[in-house]
Amino acid sequence: QFPVGRRLPCDIYWHGVSFHDNNIFSGQVNKFPGMMETVRKITLSRAMRTMQDLFPLEYNFYPRSWILPEELPLFVAEVRVMKDSDPSWKPTFIVKPDGGCQGDGIYLIKDPSDIRLTGRIQSRPAVVQEYICKPLLVDKLKFDIRLYVLLKSLEPLEIYIAKDGLSRFCTEPYQEPTLKNLHQVFMHLTNYSLNIHSENFIHSDSVNTGSKRTFSSILCRLSSRGADVKKLWSDIISLVIKTIIALTPELKVYYQSDIPAGKPGPTCFQILGFDILLMKNLKPMLLEVNANPSMRIEHEQELSPGVFENVPSPVDEEVKVAVIRDTLRLVDPQKKKRKDTHLEDVGTNPSAKGRLRCITSLIKETNHSLEWGCWATSHLEPVPESSESLPDAGPAAPRSPEAGLPSLCLKQVFPKYAKQFNYLRLVDRVAALFIRFLGVKGTTKLGPTGFRTFIRNCKLSSSSFSMAAVDILYIDITRRWNSMGIDHRESGMCLQAFVEAFFCLAQKKYKSVPLHEQVLSLIEFCECHLAALDEKRLLWGCG
């Protein structure tokens, strides 16, 4: 450990909390700038809402959510309308303070009027969300899944999912919420940090019993009951990819601000913890994304009253050690060097090419029929593998230092399944426009001049949309977003405000088609004008 940093540069930096733990200018860091802010409850809910506006069906894995206090009137009104249209609908809602963790400050309500807006915790901004009343139960208990996801790179997007995760169990038998049981946290909240205090909590040395189990043990159980486990896995993979697609625009804004292109800086990767709840019909629902998932592999046990000891937790060890080991294998800079040499070798040596092809088929066989048996999903169609991804050969490459290690527990899902998901990456393209007009590097907010230049360069003003109207649009939207008081460090228009303005312009320009088509048309229109402008500038430059 180097708590105050070190002078010599490293290949890999493993920071405890955030990207800003130390100043670094090279190598790779295990945190992305802005990740903590991006996955906070409110920011995540906003990003998911934007995607739900564009693609309601694709993003129905995130519960309907409202942001408090600003959307309280909207929440009350929408619930009233839904109740009026379906009097049999008896919803429950869960209120979660922003920035909270481990179940801190969470409570359930039956009616919007039960929201507590006074008191220290209650006056914090929060998300109120539809409560999933019919979760899948195992042994009559509610449980959730913690899956580990490696975001290996943002540009190009590379995502890996660990093939096993944890299932964390409640400690009281589940009953659907009623006014009487709403406050019973051991029945409704699956947080380990809460349930560990229940007298029913079971520490177990086995991975398939007790209050914390491996996800694979649950899958085995479901499979033996005849459940379609392959479909479940492909739904989970889709959920993870779509969620990361919702987060990338914001992350790219932070990235260019902290690591400006063309200046020396590190590259980033990060292990994320995805909390997922399975509904009774096996549909996975996203609860939250954790930027700093706990990597503890031991738990505290009370030996005698007041005397605690840390004892190993075999379930945590089985899952987490593999995740960290394989993250390091995937980002290993030596591996990249070996890979480059190997590909050069193949390029010039025909017999090596033959050997490589042979290794490929071996890996494919291993991947699809043995190791990744449960992953061989017919629901997702992989992009053909390029020779770039081959030298992971593992057991088949005799000279590789990885030969003695178990096969990777992390499976690439993006770009592998990119073809099915790329159409969702519209906000990414809007963010690229935003970043282009940010001007001076190091900022995350667009000033009024930047916004005007965007409108001019993309030829968006007209006789019916004057530059005065452009200024009013900028002021209105920016003022509202800034009054929500999320980030006071800089003034100007944040990405989410720009996205709102962009959607507004798209709706104005392209009427009577669905929002995602309007937005796509406007993106193409802007990109086309900017490409023409770049070309012109290039010619002038040459002249």
Ligand code: ADP
């Ligand atoms: P925290 O960060 O405080 O753990 P979470 O969003 O993970 O907050 O919520 C805590 C727990 O509450 C979850 O682990 C889950 O058991 C339960 N929970 C959260 N949201 C919902 C929901 N929409 N429906 C049902 N249960 C939920």
